Every structure is written in structure tokens, then in C-alpha cells.
Amino acid sequence: MTTSPAPLTVRDVTVRFAGLTALDTVSFTVEPGSVHAVIGPNGAGKSTTFNVLSGVYRATSGSVHLGATELTGLAPHRIAGLGVARTFQNLALPPHATVAESLMLGRHRLTRAGFVAAGLRLPSATREARRHLERVREIAGFIGLDKELDFPAGALPYGKQKLVELGRALCMEPEVLLLDEPIAGMTADERRRTAAVVAGVRDSLGISIVMVEHDMGVVMRLADAVTVLDFGRRIAGGTPAEVQNDPAVVQAYLGAQE
Amino acid sequence: MSEATKDATAPAATAGAPPAAGTPFTGRLRRPAPYLWLAGSVLLLLFPFYLDRFWLQAGLFAMAAAIGAIGLNLLTGSTGQLSMGHAFFLAVGAYGYCVLAGESSTENGHALTGLGLPSWLAAVLAVLLAGAAGGLFSPIAGRLSGAYLGIATLALIFIGQHVLFNAGSLTGGFNGRPVPPLSLFGFTFDDAEVVVAAVPFQSSEKLWYLGLAALLAGGLFARGVLRGRPGRALNAIRDHRIAAGVMGVPVARYRAGVFVLSSMYAGLAGVLLALVFQRTVPEYFGMILSLEYLAMIVIGGLGSVAGAVIGAAFVSLLPQVLTHYSDSLPLVSAPGTGGIAPGEASRYLYGAAVVAVVLFLPGGIARLKTPGEKKK
Numbered sequence: 001m002t003t004s005p006a007p008l009t010v011r012d013v014t015v016r017f018a019g020l021t022a023l024d025t026v027s028f029t030v031e032p033g034s035v036h037a038v039i040g041p042n043g044a045g046k047s048t049t050f051n052v053l054s055g056v057y058r059a060t061s062g063s064v065h066l067g068a069t070e071l072t073g074l075a076p077h078r079i080a081g082l083g084v085a086r087t088f089q090n091l092a093l094p095p096h097a098t099v100a101e102s103l104m105l106g107r108h109r110l111t112r113a114g115f116v117a118a119g120l121r122l123p124s125a126t127r128e129a130r131r132h133l134e135r136v137r138e139i140a141g142f143i144g145l146d147k148e149l150d151f152p153a154g155a156l157p158y159g160k161q162k163l164v165e166l167g168r169a170l171c172m173e174p175e176v177l178l179l180d181e182p183i184a185g186m187t188a189d190e191r192r193r194t195a196a197v198v199a200g201v202r203d204s205l206g207i208s209i210v211m212v213e214h215d216m217g218v219v220m221r222l223a224d225a226v227t228v229l230d231f232g233r234r235i236a237g238g239t240p241a242e243v244q245n246d247p248a249v250v251q252a253y254l255g256a257q258e
Numbered sequence: 259m260s261e262a263t264k265d266a267t268a269p270a271a272t273a274g275a276p277p278a279a280g281t282p283f284t285g286r287l288r289r290p291a292p293y294l295w296l297a298g299s300v301l302l303l304l305f306p307f308y309l310d311r312f313w314l315q316a317g318l319f320a321m322a323a324a325i326g327a328i329g330l331n332l333l334t335g336s337t338g339q340l341s342m343g344h345a346f347f348l349a350v351g352a353y354g355y356c357v358l359a360g361e362s363s364t365e366n367g368h369a370l371t372g373l374g375l376p377s378w379l380a381a382v383l384a385v386l387l388a389g390a391a392g393g394l395f396s397p398i399a400g401r402l403s404g405a406y407l408g409i410a411t412l413a414l415i416f417i418g419q420h421v422l423f424n425a426g427s428l429t430g431g432f433n434g435r436p437v438p439p440l441s442l443f444g445f446t447f448d449d450a451e452v453v454v455a456a457v458p459f460q461s462s463e464k465l466w467y468l469g470l471a472a473l474l475a476g477g478l479f480a481r482g483v484l485r486g487r488p489g490r491a492l493n494a495i496r497d498h499r500i501a502a503g504v505m506g507v508p509v510a511r512y513r514a515g516v517f518v519l520s521s522m523y524a525g526l527a528g529v530l531l532a533l534v535f536q537r538t539v540p541e542y543f544g545m546i547l548s549l550e551y552l553a554m555i556v557i558g559g560l561g562s563v564a565g566a567v568i569g570a571a572f573v574s575l576l577p578q579v580l581t582h583y584s585d586s587l588p589l590v591s592a593p594g595t596g597g598i599a600p601g602e603a604s605r606y607l608y609g610a611a612v613v614a615v616v617l618f619l620p621g622g623i624a625r626l627k628t629p630g631e632k633k634k
Contacts, residue, residue, distance in 0.1 A: 054504050076503035085504075092501035094493055105490045109506030115519055118486025119479040125486060172506065 005032030005206060006067025008053075008084075008176050013062035015048055015232075022048040025062065026234045028227040030176070035202055035209045037219045037240075040229035041252060046212040047089060049229070050178050053210065054086045055079040066176065081109050085174035087165040089181045089212070095154040099145060099164055100136060102153045106171025107132045136171055143167045143197050159190035166197065177201065179211045183218060191218070198222055220244065228252065302470060306463040307455065314462035315534060316578035321469035322530040324570035325476045327554040328563055329523020332480055334552070335560035336489065337516050338496030340404055343395075343411030344551045346418040347388045347521040349543035351528025352437075353422070353429055354384035356538055359438045370435055371427045377440045381529050388525020389518050396514035403499065403513075415545050422540035434539035437532045440468070447533065465533055472530060473567070476523060480563050483519070492516055493561070550574075557611050559622025568623050572611070577604035 008030040015023040023045045030036040038046050051057040053064060055076035064071040071079050085106070093102055111132055113125035140146045143163055148156060153164050162182060169177055182198065183191045195218050201207050213219050219226065219240065226243040228236040230252040236243050243249055306314060326348060333339050359380035360372030375383070392399075398410055422429045429435060439448035439461065447468060452459040483489050491512050494502035503509050532538050550573055558569020580600035598606075615622055 056500055056504065075508070076500070077506050077508045080504055080506035088501060092498040094497040097490075097493065101490060104487075105494050105505050105507075108487065108491060111487050113487040115483055115488050115515060118488050119482040121482045121486075129486065168505070 005175065005208065006069075007032055008208060008210070009063075009065045010049075010053070011063050011065070013049075013052055013059045013064065015045075015052060015057055016060045022232050023052070023059075024232045026227075026229065026232070027062075028234065028237060030208050030210055031225070032208050033202060033206045034224040035198065035211060035222050037211050037213060037223035037226045038229060039213065039216075039219060039226060039243075040235075043231070044229040044252075045232040046229060047180065048232075050086060050180050050210075050212060053079075053178055054084060077109075080172065083173070083175035084178065085169035085172040085176070086178035087162075087169050087180055087182060089184070091158075091161050091165060093153045093161055093164060093168075096152055098150055099140070099153050099156070099167075100133065100149040102164055103136045103140060103149075103167050103171045104129075104132065106168040107136065109172060139167055139170050142200070143170065144193060159186040159194075162186060163190070163194065163197075166194065170201065174207055177207050177209045179209060179213075181212055181214065183213065183215055191215070195222060303467075306459065306466045311460070311462050312578075312582065314466055316575055318462065318465055318469050318534045319531070319578070320571045320574045321473045322527045322534065323551070323554065323574040324473055324567040325530065326524050326527030327551055327558070327566035327570040328476055328480045329520040329527070330551050331555045331558075331561060331563070331566040332483065332492070332523070333516050333520035335555050335562070335565065336484060336496060337492040337513065338404055339399065339402075339513060339517070340408030340552075341411045341517075341520070342408050342545070342548050342552075343414035343418075344520075344524050345543045345545065345547035346411075346414040347392060347524035348528035348531065348547065349418050349422060349538075349540075350388040350391045350521075351384050351525030352532035352538045352543070353435075353528075354387040354525065355380050355529045355532055356435050356437055357428055358383050358387075359440075360435065361438075365430065365435070366433060368430055368433070369427055370430055377438055378442050380438075381440060384529050385522050385525040388528065389522040392518040392521025393514075395521075396517050399517035400510035400514035412545075415548060419540065419544060422543065429538075429540060432540065434537050437536050437538060439536075440533055442468075461536070462534070465530075468533075469530055472526060476526065477563050477567065480523075480566075484561075484563065488512070488515075496561075553608055553612050555622075557608065557615050557623060559624030562622075562624050565622045565624035572623070573608050576607060577601050580604050580607075 010029070011027050012025045013023055013027070014021065014025055026045070026049065028036070038049055040046055048057060052059050053071070055071065055074055055078070059072055062072070066082055066084065069082060071082070071084070094105075111128055113122075113128055116122075117125040137146065137149065140149055143166060145160070145163055145167055148160060153161060156164065162185070166179065166182060169179075179198070183194045186194060198209060198211070199222060202209055211219075211223070223240050226237065226240050227234055228243055228246070228249050235248045235252060236246040238246075305317065309317070326344065330341060330344050333341050357371065358373050358375050359377040360370065361374045362372045363370050373380075395411075395414065399407060402410055423431060439446055441447065445464075447464045448461055450460075452464070454463075484492075491502065491507040494505060494507055495509055495512060499509060554569035554573045555566055556569070557572055558567065559565025577600055580603050619625065
């Protein structure tokens with residue numbers, strides 16, 4: 001997994017749904033190993049951006065590159081195969097599976113066992129599963145879920161479920177991590193913990209993180225760069241301090257002064 | 259049922275643990291299980307010595323149905339892909355075996371084509387043939403989701419029925435064709451009597467063990483698939499298709515793959531059914547059969563091997579039980595004597611069972627045993 005970190009470049013991406021322009025020539029670059037926040041009022045196009053980055057939506061025009069590799073037009077599982085992982089704003093966890101099984105799904109792209117190997121329980125498949133379960137335990141420990149591994153993920157409190165989502169994305173050993181409102185709906189304690197995990201991921205693993213988040217305190221604390229969207233357009237960008245004082249941003253959030 | 263069944267209740271409990279908060283890992287509660295398995299498997303192995311042909315046949319139907327239902331449950335229960343075409347693949351297996359193993363002959367003025375291959379090879383090839391038929395359909399199965407696939411597979415039933423009735427030289431048309439007995443390592447599963455411990459063994463007794471072995475193998479294989487990497491991918495596709503793709507699961511490829519696998523299970527079930535029936539007839543492989551298989555997995559429990567086996571036993575043994583005891587049951591009478599025929603009565607009953615399960619037991623009968631009832 002130690003390819004040299006590559007920047008994620010979004011260039012002039014436009015997404016239209018039957019006449020509605022959800023994204024209008026949006027460009028930004030996520031520097032390797034940085035936390036890049038995408039903020040904006042509701043309906044600004046943040047989730048659409050994520051869906052384009054992860055291949056769920058196809059851009060009408062424009063391009064997304066990870067290093068030299070073009071991501072635009074690739075199927076989601078191919079983009080995931082290149083090391084782009086994401087979490088979902090509204091949880092996308094299996095309702096009955098345990099936390100360990102949910103995390104193991106994140107190992108999918110790193111494992112090989114197919115129908116025959118798994119069905120016949122070939123030694124190669126068993127060994128592979130054991131090895132990857134080991135790594136899953138490590139990651140669970142890293143994000144503080146080691147005690148919950150055997151619980152059904154659906155039975156955990158909301159904040160923990162969000163952590164499971166984050167853990168599952170981390171289990172993909174990503175180069176780029178897309179976090180869609182990672183701390184929304186969490187208790188103060190869980191927020192602190194998640195923010196620490198995100199910071200730790202950047203510092204110790206060198207993963208680039210793109211984050212959509214409404215909690216400005218966390219954005220200002222964690223983000224190295226911020227892109228502000230409003231009505232599908234990029235209205236500002238820069239360091240958190242620059243963005244905070246940008247009149248266009250203030251206007252988008254608070255409305256124009258009469 | 260067989261060892262495979264009892265064995266498989268464990269993953270059912272794990273995979274399907276109801277999300278009741280504070281119930282730690284229900285799968286661990288299986289302490290008396292080993293003894294139950296042992297008793298169950300000894301009982302199953304001894305049945306041919308005590309039961310008469312009627313009950314052995316009923317049991318064999320249930321085993322064949324269980325194999326087919328395991329396959330359908332992989333597709334519908336675990337991946338969320340509805341298939342109405344399961345009967346078609348059963349037919350491919352059953353007729354495939356007859357054509358591959360049978361000799362060319364003339365019956366009632368019909369010329370029947372047969373390749374006359376060794377019957378064990380024919381059985382293996384018939385399963386592969388069913389898989390290949392599933393493979394031909396898999397580009398469609400990979401692209402369509404859920405109920406849409408259900409509608410598309412309906413077409414298979416109609417095509418299948420048309421071919422079975424009209425391709426006379428292959429299928430024998432309306433009258434069907436005889437099924438050559440299977441022989442394996444020089445041992446033939448036919449009606450020639452072999453006396454074992456003063457019990458005459460005919461085809462049902464011999465096939466009983468073959469059926470058990472096939473069910474055990476099929477159940478264990480499916481359980482391995484479900485507990486391993488492919489099973490997680492399939493469940494992810496069922497639970498959240500978009501997230502599955504984003505996690506790196508090639509959704510279309512897995513949908514196509516599980517469709518082929520489920521067709522092969524249906525093919526194996528078809529071969530076993532043909533061997534038990536000793537004659538394949540086209541009308542058996544109609545839409546009703548597909549619906550029965552769906553009823554099995556819903557009643558038994560979606561997404562688990564145990565559920566498929568329990569449901570298959572319930573749906574396929576019920577008509578037999580009602581037929582056998584039609585004299586002593588109120589309202590049910592022997593076919594053709596007025597009143598409700600056993601077949602009809604059992605259909606009403608499992609119709610009611612489907613409704614009851616959907617309303618009161620969303621996890622199916624297989625999940626009844628799971629402790630930690632959820633009260634919502």
C-alpha cells in the first residue's frame with residue numbers, strides 16, 4: 001500500500017440532472033496527506049461532489065484524477081480498487097452483521113477468496129481470512145471499537161455506528177478517505193474521539209482526507225484547506241482562516257445584508 | 259434434517275442475530291447442539307431400515323428440494339435477487355441428466371435422443387449444464403436488481419415449458435422420458451434388490467444415502483460461501499447496493515456469479531429429483547414449482563442454509579403427510595372423491611404459513627431458535 005501519495009485533482013466538474021445543475025464547474029485539489037474540508041449550506045452540492053468522487057454519479061463534464069489516473073467514468077468498485085474509500089452520511093451498515101463482519105467487508109478489495117475457495121474452505125481462503133481479521137482487530141483498536149467487535153453493528157448507538165463506518169473505510173487501507181459528515185449526530189465525547197481519530201489517520205498513516213462537515217469548530221481545527229460550495233458553485237477556498245473571513249462565505253451562510 | 263442443517267443453524271444465528279441491544283453474540287448459545295446433531299444424523303442414517311418406500315420417497319423429495327432451496331436462498335435470501343426461473347434450472351438438470359445418460363431409443367413411437375454417457379459423468383455434466391444455462395442468463399441477472407430480475411426470469415419458465423413440451427426428441431414431449439439409474443463406482447442405484455441387514459434395499463433406500471451426501475455437501479459449501487468473503491459481498495449487495503460498490507465489490511459480477519451458482523444447485527436438485535421420480539415430466543417444472551421454492555425460503559428463513567432446509571422440508575413434506583393421513587383428517591379427502599385434495603390443502607396451508615411467517619416471524623422458522631427475542 002506504499003505507493004507515493006498522489007494529489008486528488010477535481011477539475012471543472014459539472015453534474016446535471018435533467019436540467020438541474022447540481023455542480024457547476026467545480027475545481028479543487030486535495031494535497032496528499034492533508035485534510036480538505038468541503039463545506040456549504042444545505043443543497044450546495046457537497047454530497048453530489050462525494051458521489052462523483054466515488055463513482056456513484058457520473059460527471060456530465062470535467063474530470064477527477066488521482067495522481068495520473070483518471071477516475072471519471074470508472075465504476076465505483078474500480079475507484080475503490082485504486083484506494084478511494086468513503087463513508088456515508090446516512091449509515092450504510094448491514095443491519096444484522098457483527099462489527100467484525102462489517103469491517104471485514106472493507107477488506108474485500110485486498111482479499112482474493114472466491115466462491116470456490118470459500119465454499120470448499122480451501123486453506124488459502126482460511127489463512128487469508130485469519131490474517132485479515134487480525135488487521136481488522138488492529139484497526140478496531142485504533143478507533144476504539146475493539147470491545148464491540150462481536151456485537152451486531154445495527155444494535156450499537158448511532159455514534160458508534162458512525163465509527164464502524166469510518167473503521168470500515170479505514171479497513172480498505174485507502175489512499176484517499178472521503179468522510180461524509182463523520183461526526184454529525186454524535187455526543188460530545190464521541191465527537192472528540194472521532195476528531196482525534198481523523199487527525200491520527202492523517203498524521204500517522206498519511207492518508208488524504210476529504211471531509212464534508214457542518215461542525216465549523218471541527219472543520220477549523222482539523223482542516224488544512226477548505227472549499228466552500230454554494231448552489232453547486234465553488235465560491236471560496238483556502239486555509240480555514242482565509243475562508244472564515246471571506247465575505248462571500250459569510251453571505252452564503254448568513255444571507256446578504258439588506 | 260441432516261447434519262448440514264443442524265450444523266448450519268449456527269451461522270443463521272450469527273448472521274441473523276436480531277438487533278436487540280445488549281444481546282452479546284447469540285451464535286455462542288449452542289451448547290446442546292453437538293448431541294442433537296449426532297442423534298439427528300444417526301436417525302437419518304437409520305431411516306432406510308425402518309421407513310417404507312412412501313416415506314423414503316417423501317424424504318428424498320425433501321432433500322432434493324432442500325438442495326434447490328439452498329441455491330435459491332443464496333440468490334434471493336442472501337443477495338436480494340428475486341428469481342422466478344428456478345424451476346427452469348431444475349428442468350435443465352433433470353432433462354440434462356436424462357439426455358446425457360440415456361441411450362437413444364424409441365418410446366411410444368417417439369424417437370428419443372440420448373448420448374449414453376456413463377451416468378455419474380452425466381450427473382456432473384447436468385449440474386454444469388444448469389450452471390452454463392445460468393451463465394447464459396447472467397448478463398441479464400448481473401444488470402437487473404431485485405423484483406426486476408424476478409420479472410425477467412419469468413420468461414425462462416415460459417421458454418422452458420415450450421421447449422419441454424415441443425422438443426420431443428430430447429424431452430419426450432408431454433409424456434416425458436424415463437430416467438436411467440445412476441451408477442457410481444460400479445454400484446447402481448436401481449430397483450435391483452440388495453439385502454442389507456435383512457432389509458431389502460431398492461432404489462429409494464440406496465438413493466437415500468446419495469441424497470444425504472449431496473445435501474450435506476451442498477449445505478456445507480453454501481455455508482462456506484456465506485461465511486466467507488463472497489457471502490459478505492453478497493449480503494452487502496442486498497443491504498446497500500451503492501455502498502457495496504463503493505467498498506470495492508463488483509456488483510454486477512457478483513450478481514452474475516451467484517446466479518450461476520444458484521442455477522447449479524437447482525441443476526443438482528433436478529438430477530436428484532429425476533432419479534427419485536424415475537421419469538421426468540414437463541408439467542412438473544412450471545411456475546408453481548418456482549413459487550414453491552420461493553415459499554420454502556420465505557417460510558424457512560431468508561439468507562441461511564438452515565432456513566432453506568427447514569422450509570424445503572416443510573413445503574415438500576406437507577402434501578405427503580396430508581396425502582397419507584387424508585382418511586383421518588377432516589375436510590381433506592383422497593384426490594377425485596370430492597372435498598379438498600391433499601395437494602390443494604397443503605397449498606392453502608403453506609400459503610397461510612407464508613403469511614404467518616411474514617407477519618410474525620420475519621426471520622423465518624430457522625430463526626425461531628435464536629434467543630434474545632426482539633420486541634419492537
